[in-house]
Amino acid sequence: MGERSTPTGGRARHGWVAALVVLLAGCTVSPPPPALAPQVSEPAYAVTVLDGDPAALATDTSTTLFASSPLAVLAAADDPAAQAEAGERATGLGVPLLLTGDPSAELDRLGATTVLPVGTGAEAWVAASGRVVTADDPDVTAPPARDVLVLTVDPTSPAAATARASGARVEAVTDPDPRIAPPPGLDPRPAHVVALGEGFGPAERLSARLDVAAGGSALPGGGQVLFPGHRMVALYGHPGVPALGVLGEQGIPESIARAQALAAEYQPVSDQPVVPAFELISTVADAGPGPDGDFSSEATVEFLRPWVDAAREAGVYVVLDLQPGRADFLTQARRYADLLTQPHVGLALDPEWRLGPDERPSQQIGAVGVEEINAVSTWLADLTRDDALPQKLLMVHQFRLSMIQGRERLDTSRDELAVLLHADGFGVPGEKLGTWAALHDGEPAGVDWGWKNFYDEDTPMFSPQQTLGVGPVPPVFVSFQ
Numbered sequence: 505m506g507e508r509s510t511p512t513g514g515r516a517r518h519g520w521v522a523a524l525v526v527l528l529a530g531c532t533v534s535p536p537p538p539a540l541a542p543q544v545s546e547p548a549y550a551v552t553v554l555d556g557d558p559a560a561l562a563t564d565t566s567t568t569l570f571a572s573s574p575l576a577v578l579a580a581a582d583d584p585a586a587q588a589e590a591g592e593r594a595t596g597l598g599v600p601l602l603l604t605g606d607p608s609a610e611l612d613r614l615g616a617t618t619v620l621p622v623g624t625g626a627e628a629w630v631a632a633s634g635r636v637v638t639a640d641d642p643d644v645t646a647p648p649a650r651d652v653l654v655l656t657v658d659p660t661s662p663a664a665a666t667a668r669a670s671g672a673r674v675e676a677v678t679d680p681d682p683r684i685a686p687p688p689g690l691d692p693r694p695a696h697v698v699a700l701g702e703g704f705g706p707a708e709r710l711s712a713r714l715d716v717a718a719g720g721s722a723l724p725g726g727g728q729v730l731f732p733g734h735r736m737v738a739l740y741g742h743p744g745v746p747a748l749g750v751l752g753e754q755g756i757p758e759s760i761a762r763a764q765a766l767a768a769e770y771q772p773v774s775d776q777p778v779v780p781a782f783e784l785i786s787t788v789a790d791a792g793p794g795p796d797g798d799f800s801s802e803a804t805v806e807f808l809r810p811w812v813d814a815a816r817e818a819g820v821y822v823v824l825d826l827q828p829g830r831a832d833f834l835t836q837a838r839r840y841a842d843l844l845t846q847p848h849v850g851l852a853l854d855p856e857w858r859l860g861p862d863e864r865p866s867q868q869i870g871a872v873g874v875e876e877i878n879a880v881s882t883w884l885a886d887l888t889r890d891d892a893l894p895q896k897l898l899m900v901h902q903f904r905l906s907m908i909q910g911r912e913r914l915d916t917s918r919d920e921l922a923v924l925l926h927a928d929g930f931g932v933p934g935e936k937l938g939t940w941a942a943l944h945d946g947e948p949a950g951v952d953w954g955w956k957n958f959y960d961e962d963t964p965m966f967s968p969q970q971t972l973g974v975g976p977v978p979p980v981f982v983s984f985q
Contacts, residue, residue: 542573542599544647544670547696551714553705554698557581558662559603561700563610565663566600568698569652569670575644576616577601579662580625590622591665598646598669601662604629611635618642647671653694655680655687656701663700672698680704683728683894686717693718709919715892721847724819725779728894730922731952731980735774736821737767738781738983740956742788742803743811749985750959751782756811760818766984770968776980781821783983784811787836789827789857789865799865800829800857805842816848823850823899827857829865833872833880844887850897851884852926853877855907874910885918897922899954899981903929903939916950924981926954930961933970940974954981 547568554564559581566576579590581603594601597620602610604625611619618636621627630637652672656664659676667674673694675687680703682690697714704710716728725734739759741749751759763780771778786808790801808824815822824843826836833853843849858870881898888896898921902908916923925947929939940955955974957965972978 540574540599540642540644542575542644542647542669543571544569544650545571547652547698549707550696551707551711552696552698553707553710554663554700555702555705558587559605559607562601562603562662562666563607565666565698565700566602566610566614569667569672570600570614573599573614573616575599575618575620575638575642576607576611576614577620577622578604578607578626578630579622580604580629583623583625586623586626587662588660590626591660591662593620593622593641594662594665595668596646597641597644598671599644600666600669603662608633649673651695653687653689653697655682655697655699655704657703658701661700667698667700681713681729682710682717683713684733686720686728690714690718691720712889712892712919715889716894719892721892721894723779723894724781724816724821724848725777730895730897732776734980735770735776735778736781736981737763737770737778738783738821738823738981739763739766740783740785740825740983740985742785743807745788748785748788749783751784756814759811760814760820763820764818770972770982773968773972779821780819781823781981781983782811782815783823783825783852784808785827786824786840787826787828787831789829789859791865796831798829798831799859800827800831800836802836802839805840808840808843812843812846812849816846821848821850821897823852823897825852825854827854827865828859829857830859830861830863833858833876834883837880837883841887844884844896845891845893847894850899851880852897852899852901853880854901856901856903869904869907871907871909874908874913877908878913878915881915881918881921881923885920888920893920895920895922897924897981899924899926901926901928902943903927905942912946912948914948914951916948922952923950924952924954926956926981926983927979928954928956928983928985930956930958932963933966936962936966937974944976952981953977953979954983955979956983956985958985 577590577594579586618638619630620638621630650671654667654672654674664674678685739751741751745752767778767780787800787802828836855872856870858872927940
């Protein structure tokens with residue numbers, strides 16, 4: 505876009521007409537003054553997050569986007585009507601809008617020799633400060649458009665007006681997380697992004713979120729954040745082995761149709777869109793040690809890929825479930841890195857089958873230290889970040905508190921992951937609800953919750969209404985075995 509300019513105000517034009525009359529009468533007058541020329545500055549960082557009360561935010565936006573300006577518009581911090589008018593004038597002129605209390609330091613930094621006050625509060629402040637006042641819009645050469653994107657949840661704010669005045673492109677967003685509502689114009693990503701207001705920061709996190717939003721990859725069911733916004737209903741099992749769960753009772757097309765039918769049963773009682781899913785056992789705890797001695801049989805990527813690819817095409821989410829035997833979870837997770845780089849693939853850890861050096865499957869309930877889970881969390885979050893993927897599910901099964909040692913230290917801090925505890929006990933309703941309540945006692949902060957229904961072992965199996973009726977919060981992931 506080219507430069508923008510604002511016509512001279514009405515009274516100023518009359519002044520130039522009078523001067524012309526005098527000149528024609530033979531008097532010598534000075535030529536009209538040149539247009540004022542604000543100078544913009546590039547933000548210091550590729551991503552900048554500004555926050556604070558409206559006056560502080562307006563000042564910080566001016567400091568970030570303007571190097572100097574001989575004129576600034578001023579409105580009172582307690583006068584919304586004046587701020588709205590002042591925003592229009594500042595945007596039209598291409599100069600900063602500041603607010604009272606005391607904008608003196610920013611006016612001095614800008615070199616603002618003239619102030620245009622809007623509203624009685626601003627006029628009173630300027631009169632008390634002794635600064636030069638202009639009542640008309642002077643001739644100003646506004647800054648041209650430039651490669652700066654400004655995000656705000658309040659596009660009418662004084663800070664947003666200052667951003668527009670600087671030539672930046674201002675986009676209103678409905679949520680500070682751009683993965684939830686990606687703003688336009690992120691492909692290619694602008695050289696500089698400035699976010700105004702609460703909820704956007706810190707800058708490093710916003711930068712990673714912008715990478716995801718710019719990449720455009722979506723989850724099944726849409727969006728780039730798992731919860732809230734989705735609920736998943738999954739078939740659990742290993743392909744071709746009915747004894748390990750209902751997913752193994754039929755082939756790929758039939759499993760997709762069955763998962764979709766289950767999701768449809770839950771949609772009428774769900775307050776979130778229900779997405780069909782596969783919980784695909786990828787490493788199976790084995791009675792024998794196997795060639796590597798870890799008592800776990802690992803499916804190859806090539807064996808699992810047809811299921812993963814067909815699920816992607818059908819809008820089905822996939823969770824790769826690990827039963828590691830005497831191996832550790834991170835070693836097994838790394839086997840499936842290629843599949844986990846797909847946006848619709850997450851990971852599940854099953855501590856029941858995490859065995860000690862002298863333990864064997866089905867002879868005891870396994871357990872894992874939280875440090876091992878956190879190591880997987882770090883690896884999976886880094887993989888998700890490095891590939892700019894939508895948020896990824898990390899699910900941990902539990903039906904006894906002893907299965908996760910040090911659970912209170914479970915790391916849920918990584919923005920790239922939704923960490924979910926999955927209560928997979930079976931039995932009569934009272935037993936299941938007792939397990940559910942016990943697991944919630946002292947739950948780690950920031951976790952989501954999952955629930956498993958068993959066709960054969962539950963007596964009776966919970967209905968969709970009963971499953972989503974458990975408290976204190978309904979599960980966001982429901983699997984069927």
